[in-house]
Amino acid sequence: MSQETLISPEMAAAVGREYEWSTSYPIDPVSIRNWAITMYFPEKPPRMYWDEAYAKTTRWGGLVAPEEFNPFAWMRADPPGNMGPEASRPWPEINLGIPCPEFKANIFAGLVVTHTGVRMRPGDVIKSAVNLAGYHEKQGRLGLMLFTTREDRWTNQKGELVRVSRSDLIRYL
């Protein structure tokens, strides 16, 4: 028998709530370099990502991270010891303190990221605040699919907005 909905009343009521706050460790030039190597592999990444003296001669006046760089990978400074979605799982219900629907697997569905033009640089500390932007459902090849949209706002230590992202995760039975 097909299930009519995976969205419980508790889940519907939680839409709009902020549920996850994180602070990164200060951004390290090694992390920028490794990220750039990955993004340009098998080619060598542009010099501005790995040569600080050269980077100073560019428009950016020093090393900057590629816009999509993730300063929260592996571990966060706050909450202390937190290892992010890989450890806590990316669905929000756990952090919202509500029951999580039963599902077999989850996959990434989509992402919209707006970069404000404030670049991430070595030494920057980024704060993230995530809210549950919404749920919706669709029937797909794999059955009933639950879409969960989360919005994540990043600011730096000066309070400048760095980026806003809205991501959709699909869970299915």
Added chain:
Amino acid sequence: MTETYVPSVYIPATGAVVPKLDPKTVKVGDVVPPLTRPGDYQLWNRYAGVNYEFAGHHMDDSVGHHEGFEAAIGMGPFIHALLHTLLREWVGEEVGRVAKVGMQSRRPWIRGRTLIESGKVTAIRDENGERFISLEVWGDNDKGERLVIGEAEVAVPI
């Protein structure tokens, strides 16, 4: 299901130079030079390493099978991140910036298939000292199947 073994491959640098955007002559309809990446653990594991993304379906064909796919699948955020690389190489990392990248998944990036990303200019506007170039972007596999669609914006100083 019969499991097809796809060996990981050696991926040499090509030294290819991407033709750059000319902000003075760019026009609606211009196409971004494509970015190509093999669907291979050599790339996916690098991304797993920098983004701490070790879900089993990215690392193991049998997990991909269990979840209904032909093999292991590439990370969606990696495809999204590579759209940034596509656009940065075109706009020029030292000159321009990526202002927005939106992406929706249509099909998984199955191991063994090559990802080919590109984009097309849809609008141009000047705002606060920057020229914003809007694009539709996409990622296909080497069978011509569309894996992702999206919209993006890059900005260059006027």
